[in-house]
Amino acid sequence: MAGIDPIVDPRLRLEVLTAEEVRRIHAATLDVIESVGVRFPSPRALDVWEAHGASVDRQTMVVRAPGTLIEEALRQAPPVYPLAARDPALDLPLDGRHVYAGTDGCGVEVIDLETGEKRRSSLRDVEEIARVCDALEEVAFHWVPVSAQDRPPASRSLHELAAIWRNSTKHVQTESVVTAREARAAVEMARAIAGGADELRRRPVLSIMQCTTSPLAQDGGSLEAALVAAEAGLPVGFMTMASCAFTGPATVAGSLVVGNAEVVSALALMELAAPGAPVYYAAAQTAIDLRNGAYTGGGPEDFLFGAATNALADFYNVPLSMGSFATGAKEPDWQAGIENSLSTFMASAVVSDMLLGVGLLYGSRIWSYEQLLMDCEIYAIVRSMLRGIRVDDESLAMDAIRDAGPGGDYLTQPHTQRHMRELFRPRFLDRRSYGAWETEPDRPRDWARRRAKELLAGHRPEPLDPGLEAELAGIVVAVEVEAERSPESAPA
């Protein structure tokens, strides 16, 4: 069994927004929610808003809510709660001190480990990725990494959850549950794993992520799924992707306001429907490419979003899941390295609770095991940096300095013996001599691929109890039968 080694209590601090600037963004956000409104295309959601005195236009489904209602609702959100795991030793307290990395999610293709060819993703990929990530200490939780395209759309998201639980004891988060029906089944599965409804509330082994629909709208199916999950006590997050100059204003501040209005209004709805429900803020904002409109997942604006958003989540006193690592690069290359390093550094230095996530290329579309392991290396480097510099008698090393004197060396000093293992030892940085590299010009990504193959072949995760496994499978089958009968409410 593998543990988790997260970033904790970073010593470097970064202030991208002053308290005054956060207040201005907050005020602008409330103004937007109250005067422009946010679309909630779900009758259930509209009922909840109306019952709490918001102004609801049933025709356009736009909700305009007073700032006080939003603020009061958000005050109900618990600031601290755990993401629980099949193995309780791997529970993750979201306590504002830790930065946990998860995998990226919903990829559509996989670079095959054996052939190196790109192909459509399947359930088997979900299983194998879960198994490899179970062994990695940098990966604290799973997002459903790629889609099980060989399973029927109506039950696909549930097959994916079962596959991860079968192959890992870590926490699972999904972005693929987008109907109330799937959400009810997912809750049932999570209850089976946790050992009952109350136990699940105490230790949510599953958390749910939904996307907002920028600008200033939500998705109906996602809202209804989220409400089901929130009522069962599963942590629910809403992620905005409002992107500068397309789905958000061209300025970073303006896009922060639009994204914030979407997330905050959705979280407020959860609290109105299920007071005290654990919720989290999520964001993967970026700037579009001005030439082709593409979601870039990189660049300086992206990195600033990474640090700024946590100031907002802190202001509302809820955990944050921040999109980092989501490079736009097509292969694990210079671009992937620079984008994933900077986004992860910025999001980690401000103590974002969750980072999403490792392993995907090309704007979260292509899974690469090489990228997975190199992303973990980036996380490890950032973790080392954030430990900062300890300054005390022992670290000042006066005895060793006296001992070595001018012109000596520190190789054989006892002080060196005591501390050398604290120095970062890379797995995927090439520090060989030029000659060695010339003789065998392989690259860090080749080593990463080799390591992934080893883990896939050798790592045996703690198996799921066969009775439990059958129970999960039964829930999935029941959904398939139901979907046959009424296909219309299949995933939106």
Added chain:
Amino acid sequence: MTSELFAAMRQSIVEGDADRAEELAARALGEGMDPLAAIDEGYVPGLRHVGDHFAIGEMFLPEMMLAARAMKRAVAVLEPEMARRASRRRVLGRVVLGTVHGDIHEIGKNLVGMMLSASGFEVHDLGVDVPFERFVEKAREVDADIVGVSALLTTTMVGQRSVVEALRDAGLRPRVKVMVGGAPVTRGWAEEIGADGYSEDAVGAVNLARQLVGA
């Protein structure tokens, strides 16, 4: 006088000034100008200018969008008169476009639609979450040459196959061509579902559409 008006029309498109484009269209009608001349010699050169500068990286997507919108508004003013004269705009082809049922991703589809319009296609955009039969109805209604289907989700891309099948069942295939696109869509998938083409970006979509109509 006429040449001045043409120049102003061109300029309104380059500046993406929809109000001005609309106003100039009304003036042209008032002066008895042939609406087709206004389009071909006034507005289209503006679009061409924007397209050329976009291609060399001097103008950007937001400017393209503004130009396309200004063009659309001007054409809307000219349309009744075109209908009265029973003149039809010479277009490269008629395209019905939409994001498939269950899917609300629209950015890529909008870009494709805009680039097609700017390149001389008549585009009928059905929006997002479009039922399969809507594609068929609309294709029939406007006598489409091409149906373009966008899907960004692995759960909804199967709907592209349903559109191909619905068009076939309606007897519109193979005359009406189908092109598909979106994040999870690959050339292999397009072949598998019997679509006529696939493109991974808007510029490619225009080339593909030209190819499909033999332009």
